Amino acid sequence: MITVKELFSKKELKTFVKFPFKLYKDSPYWVPPIIKQELETFNKDKNPIFKDAEARYFLAYKNNEIVGRIAAIINWLEVKDQNQKKMRFGWFDFIDDQEVSAALLAEVERIGKENNLEYTEGPVGFSNLDKVGVMTEGFDSIAPMVTWYNHPYYVKHYEALAYKIEKEYSESKFPFENVKPEFFKKAQELIKRRYQLTALKFTKTSEVMPYTDKMFDLFNESYSSLSSFVAITDIQKEYFKKKFISFVNPEYIKFVVDKNDDLVGFAIVMPAFAKALQKANGKLFPFGFKHILKAKKKSKDVIFYLIGIHPSYQNKGVHAVIFNEYYETFTELGIKTCYRTPELEDNEAIHKIWKHFFPVVYKRRKTFRKNLK
CATH class of the missing domain: 3.40.630.30 (Gcn5-related N-acetyltransferase (GNAT))
Structure with a gap:
């Protein structure tokens, strides 16, 4: 059985930030964030995005073990000024278990509906200077610090949960x-x-x-x-x-x-x-x-x-x-x-x-x- 817990304390958020360290501990391509900086991103007293946005954070548990995380985000500038009734989600990581990803996205969808929003989109951050997108190709190369890395199985979870492609990005080198x-x-x-x-x-x-x-x-x-x-x-x-x-x-x-x-x-x-x-x-x-x-x-x-x-x-x-x-x-x-x-x-x-x-x-x-x- 999957249980989902909303996080509030700094200690809980630190657990949220550290979950991918376990999920990707054997990956030579995943790049860890600086924990202190990641926590500051989620700190309402330090990140001014929270003057125009709000976020809620969730961890998923299975047999008392953390198996997934997600951030549910509303950027009110986007919703009110641009009339984009979007429920954002990001920092979405999970084991290869469909029940886990479904339970986490259900929280995002619930919050979106409570706020009369029309659709969810992710993974995205708070703004255009945050990380964006789930990787669909390029799993065998190291991730730059300005992007997210993810396991190949992530994509099939989106597809199985009736999520459709919204935007496509490419990264190139020369x-x-x-x-x-x-x-x-x-x-x-x-x-x-x-x-x-x-x-x-x-x-x-x-x-x-x-x-x-x-x-x-x-x-x-x-x-x-x-x-x-x-x-x-x-x-x-x-x-x-x-x-x-x-x-x-x-x-x-x-x-x-x-x-x-x-x-x-x-x-x-x-x-x-x-x-x-x-x-x-x-x-x-x-x-x-x-x-x-x-x-x-x-x-x-x-x-x-x-x-x-x-x-x-x-x-x-x-x-x-x-x-x-x-x-x-x-x-x-x-x-x-x-x-x-x-x-x-x-x-x-x-x-x-x-x-x-x-x-x-x-x-x-x-x-x-x-x-x-």
């Missing part, structure tokens, strides 16, 4: 040697002159900070047309600054500004932290931080985390300016492989940007939906 400067070197010089643009270079995180609010504003503008997009609020900007920017090498952040110093394009690349996080095994201290710091300084693999171009400058070649900056930086640092985070299959604009680098899709993932009415 060797840096595929990047040929002739595709953008001359073009970027012409574009900078024509539109009076300047590429900014950073060597210190403190130099980046004056531009971060503008970056998040541009992120909101450039991604607003995509399905499922929920804008980042002002208070969330401050949170993400502290959470993300310090992890990123300042030389991996590229901004392009116009003659008025207004931001027209940006990109954020992160070192590949996955193997360092595996060594850290959920803890920053005493040795985890050392592994992460080493990866930040020495990793020869990088992940393109975000790239955004102002709508009025899209299709004008601004990405060529950004790629030229990265080409110079990565050549100097001896970067070997470039990875991309999950991108919507129907985002044709982003796929065109990368085509000259001949990327290979190595993972696919999907979100699933079920109507509640």
Whole structure:
């Protein structure tokens, strides 16, 4: 018999966070989160998303043993401002037992119906900067820290419970040697002159900070047309600054500004932290931080985390300016492989940007939906 328990205390939430450590203890591809950071994500006093969202957390038990978990999420900005009557769910992990996954999703569906929502979708996080999607291909490669990993059996559970595919994502990679400067070197010089643009270079995180609010504003503008997009609020900007920017090498952040110093394009690349996080095994201290710091300084693999171009400058070649900056930086640092985070299959604009680098899709993932009415 399966029993489901709702969680309330910090101790219970820590158990929630640590469940996948047991579920994936034998996997060479699963990447553990930092436990402290994961708990802060769920902390209403620390994560400003809770000003506009709410979440409830559940663990499933079988024979007094934890066998699954799920977070039931409502983003009220999405529901009220965008009229998307969506019940979100994420952090959904379970043993290969249909009764377990069914019992957990039943809690999500119940909460959705109680709030007069029209459908569930997951796995997703609170916002567009959270992890997304259940993996459907690519189980034999390590997961970047910005994505979820899961066992292959997850997908059949969604299908058996009448969940339908809602969105499809792909993750690709390419060797840096595929990047040929002739595709953008001359073009970027012409574009900078024509539109009076300047590429900014950073060597210190403190130099980046004056531009971060503008970056998040541009992120909101450039991604607003995509399905499922929920804008980042002002208070969330401050949170993400502290959470993300310090992890990123300042030389991996590229901004392009116009003659008025207004931001027209940006990109954020992160070192590949996955193997360092595996060594850290959920803890920053005493040795985890050392592994992460080493990866930040020495990793020869990088992940393109975000790239955004102002709508009025899209299709004008601004990405060529950004790629030229990265080409110079990565050549100097001896970067070997470039990875991309999950991108919507129907985002044709982003796929065109990368085509000259001949990327290979190595993972696919999907979100699933079920109507509640």
